């Protein structure tokens with residue numbers, strides 16, 4: 001696959017990297033996580049921007065966020081239940097893959113972007129490299145065990 005192609009429309013990428021899914025979205029462990037637990041919520045349908053999602057997709061996304069976020073908070077010891085949700089749209093936003101995805105980033109005071117470490121604007125190159133391939137493989141397996149089923153919809157009570 002050529003670089004900068006759309007990996008989120010590649011069924012092999014989705015099936016090998018997903019940790020759980022809903023009807024319209026899949027959760028992937030970020031291949032270049034900025035902090036442990038950094039996952040991506042990716043639309044199954046190819047759209048570029050959040051404004052292109054329809055009402056059913058938005059509702060499904062909200063349900064999925066409500067299931068996934070508490071698991072990440074617990075698994076990655078996010079203090080005060082802290083997390084960031086980040087959506088980029090367009091080249092000037094820093095969007096690299098032009099297929100809708102939302103970053104979900106559990107946060108704690110020990111991570112390298114905490115106020116205490118104040119590295120947000122000085123650590124960009126390191127962040128781009130992520131935490132390494134081995135970390136990604138281990139965390140993908142961990143999250144798959146935590147979610148235990150491929151379709152998180154089956155969790156609904």
Ligand SMILES: [Zn+2]
Nearest residue numbers: 006009046099
């Ligand atoms: Zn796509």
